[in-house]
Structure formats: C-alpha cells, structure tokens
Amino acid sequence: MTLGQITLFFLTIMAVIVIAMLVHSYLDKKRIMERLQYLKAEYKGEVLQESLFEYPRFYSANGGSGRRFDLFFNVVKVGRQHILYSIYSVTTSLPHSFLLIKKDDYKAIADEARFTEENGGILSGIDPPFQGRSREPKWAEHVYQQKAVNESIQTLDGFTSVQFGPDAIVAGKPYEETADTDPAWVFRSVKTLEKLAQGLEQCPASI
Numbered sequence: 001m002t003l004g005q006i007t008l009f010f011l012t013i014m015a016v017i018v019i020a021m022l023v024h025s026y027l028d029k030k031r032i033m034e035r036l037q038y039l040k041a042e043y044k045g046e047v048l049q050e051s052l053f054e055y056p057r058f059y060s061a062n063g064g065s066g067r068r069f070d071l072f073f074n075v076v077k078v079g080r081q082h083i084l085y086s087i088y089s090v091t092t093s094l095p096h097s098f099l100l101i102k103k104d105d106y107k108a109i110a111d112e113a114r115f116t117e118e119n120g121g122i123l124s125g126i127d128p129p130f131q132g133r134s135r136e137p138k139w140a141e142h143v144y145q146q147k148a149v150n151e152s153i154q155t156l157d158g159f160t161s162v163q164f165g166p167d168a169i170v171a172g173k174p175y176e177e178t179a180d181t182d183p184a185w186v187f188r189s190v191k192t193l194e195k196l197a198q199g200l201e202q203c204p205a206s207i
Contacts, residue, residue: 028084032056032073035181042187043069055084065194067091071186073175086180087172088189092197094165095205098123098134098144100153102160129157143203152196158189164200169193 029049033056036047045060057072070089075082099119116133123132123141127150134140143149156162159171171193179185 029055031177032181035183036071038183039071039186042183043190045069065198067194067197069190071181074172084175085172086175087170088159088186088193089168089170090190090193090197091168092165092201093167094200096134096136096139097163097165098132098136098140099164100126100130100132100156100162102129102157103131104129127154130162139204139206143200146199146203148199149196149203152192152199155192156189164196169197169200 029052033047033049036056036058039045039058039060040047043058043060044062045058047056047058049056055073057070060069062068068089068091070087072087072089074085074087076085119133120135120137120140121133123134123137123144125141126132126144130153132140132144144153153162156171159173161172163170171189173180
C-alpha cells in the first residue's frame, strides 16, 4: 500500500469509529428521553433537551413533596475515561455540607490538597461502603449517626457519591442504560432523598 492509501484507510477507520460513537450517543439520548416521559405523571414535571448534543433531563418544580427535583446526565472525565453519570438532585436547606463517596469507586484526585480544602478531611465512624468528608466534621458525624438519617443513607448504596447540602442533596452514579431511568428505581431513590432532606433539616445547626 502506498502512503496515500494507508492514510486514506486510517481516516476511513477513524470516520467509522466517530460515526458509531455518534449513533450510540443518539440512541442513548433517545432511550433516555422516552423513559423520562414516564416520570411526568408522578412528578408533574417536564423533560428538557436544549440541543441534540445535550442529554435530556427531567425537572419538577415541586417533586413529590414540594421540593424541586432534577434528574440529569453528565459526562465526567475519570483518568483517561469519560463516564456518563446519572445525577439526582433534591432541594434542601442545611447549615453545612458533607460528602459521601463509595470507597471502591473513589479515584485519587490530581489535586488532593485542593479537594480536601473544598470538601474537608475524612470523617470517622462512617459505615461501608462510603467514605465521608466534611469541613464541619462534628456536625456531619452527629447527623450521620441519627437513626433515621443513617438508615436512609444505607439504602443509597446504588450511588457512588452523595453530596448533602447546603441547598440540595445530589446523588450520582455511572449510567447503566435504561435501569437508571426505570420509574420504580427513580421513585424509590427520590423518596429516599426527600426523606433524608427532611431528617437532616430537623438536626441541630451546630454541635
């Protein structure tokens, strides 16, 4: 093969790969859009998609208990990989915040010092499979140990990270096809997040 033929062959292979990726992304977005439509009856929300390049999202101003609920999708770079995450957000109002990360899914952050500065040091007494961090460790450990809060958190083991406060509880996990938009899974997850929001808001503001 001549150099020109090799170059043309390489470009053809690259074009096929790019087209396959675009088709896969389009089909993913289409499936997500169709599944999100099932949530409208329960939450009286709307499915939004700003452009064909964006993933659809579901938004409800009142959710199931008067709290705003969002379900959206975001591509996150983890090392050399780009992973699509499904992210659930339920509004709350907390004086402080803390973060839970699945121990087995935690990846070392390039700027560990900045990550610790923003999220606080590691909390003691956090049950597996999570590792906790907070800039207000005494408060975070106290509210985590509250029975109702702790029991609800243990049911979130399907998520790889959960950020509590200050204005929302945000839970994320790698997207696993239509299972992550299954109405039964979504309803169960949102009810747990709403229950957690209510329980956390009843905890003292300082310890």
